[in-house]
Amino acid sequence: MAITFTNVSFAYPSGWRAVDDVSFTVRPGERLAIVGQNGAGKTTTVKLMNGLLKPTSGTVTVDGVTTAERTTASIAATVGYVFQNPDDQIFASTVRDELEYMPRYRKWDDAKRDERVARAARLGGIERYFDSNPNDLPLVIRKFVAIAAVLVGECKYIVLDEPTAGLDRPGQRRLVGLIDQLESEGVSVVTITHDMRFVAQTFTRVIAMANRHIIADGDCASLFASDELLRQASIRRxxxxxxxxxxxxxxxxxxxxxxxxxxxxxx
Known part of the structure; x- marks a missing residue:
């Protein structure tokens, strides 16, 4: 059970190759940060995880099944994706409707729907906002609404795109606590981020990318100890x-x- 990239490349219709011959595995219950310069291939890589993009060559498998054989909607039941900007994800007129959309789409019974929605709202700390219009809420709260909407599902893998962007210190602490809880439940958390303090505090494994390739895959200490890797990835300690x-x-x-x-x- 894992997300596995095997010699994966991806080129956009324009011909721009965004990812070139990338191989790695996301294991169950793992915390993985993917870091690197803008244009390194990070966002393309994580979008390949849940079928938003399909490889031009190579294979991406999710729990043993290639993403090429599945629809994006079916993969999303296993690999949840939270966009950097919550406004790209949220569409309902109330927080409750946002969190209940997926259970209603999948025709869950009322008891399961209510239990999963309550759990997600609790993890996100947004119970008090159930009847609010997300558009009326501050960015910090909207980000947790977007996260909670994904957590309602029973995903084994959660991808967070720049999750600390726009978060205040209490929001960052809440986010770390949420990731701790997901790890305890065996859920893998993958993030792409430029926030190295967040990486250092929260993640046990880091992949550094540069120029469409993986240049390092290991623990944080090894990356932060290498001046050359930091230079290539255009990141700072x-x-x-x-x-x-x-x-x-x-x-x-x-x-x-x-x-x-x-x-x-x-x-």
Whole structure:
């Protein structure tokens, strides 16, 4: 059970090749961040995961079935996709209607619908907004409405496109807590993001892309320790990781607990 890319390339009708010979696997219950410069191929890669795009060559399989053999709608039941801009996703006139759309489309019984909607709203912290028009809500809340609408389903994989964009600190903490909960339930979370602090705090595996290729696939410490990989991917270390490096304490520490352990106790 996994999402597997095998020698995947994708070219748009214009002839622009956005992804070139990419291979990797997203395992069950995994947290994976995909990072890199604009135009590296990140967004195309994640859209290939749920069939929004189909490979020009190579194969993408979701739990053993190639996306070429399935409709985007059928894949979406397994791989949920949350767009960066919630306004590209939300369409209903109330939050309740937005969350209930998918269960009604799939003709779930009332008990299952109500249970899944309540769970998603609780995870997103949006219960109080059920009767509100999403267009009247702040961006932070709309982002969680969009996430909750995907969580209503029974997806095994969730893709988050730039999820911290526009979030305040409380919203970021809520997002991390939500990802913690999904991991505990065995749901894989994949994100594309430019927020390296979010990556450092939240993700255990990172893929770096540059010029349509994967240039690194491993843990955060290995990526943040390499000046050359950071240069190729056009990304920067999180501020604390850079500070620790500049002080000569470590070139691999990037999480708060790791950094705290490096500071001598002079009491």
């Amino acid at each position: 999180p501020e604390l990781a850079q500070l620790v490096r500049d002080l000569g304490l470590s070139d691999r520490a990037y999480r708060l607990d790791e950094i705290a352990a490096l500071i001598p106790d002079n009491r």
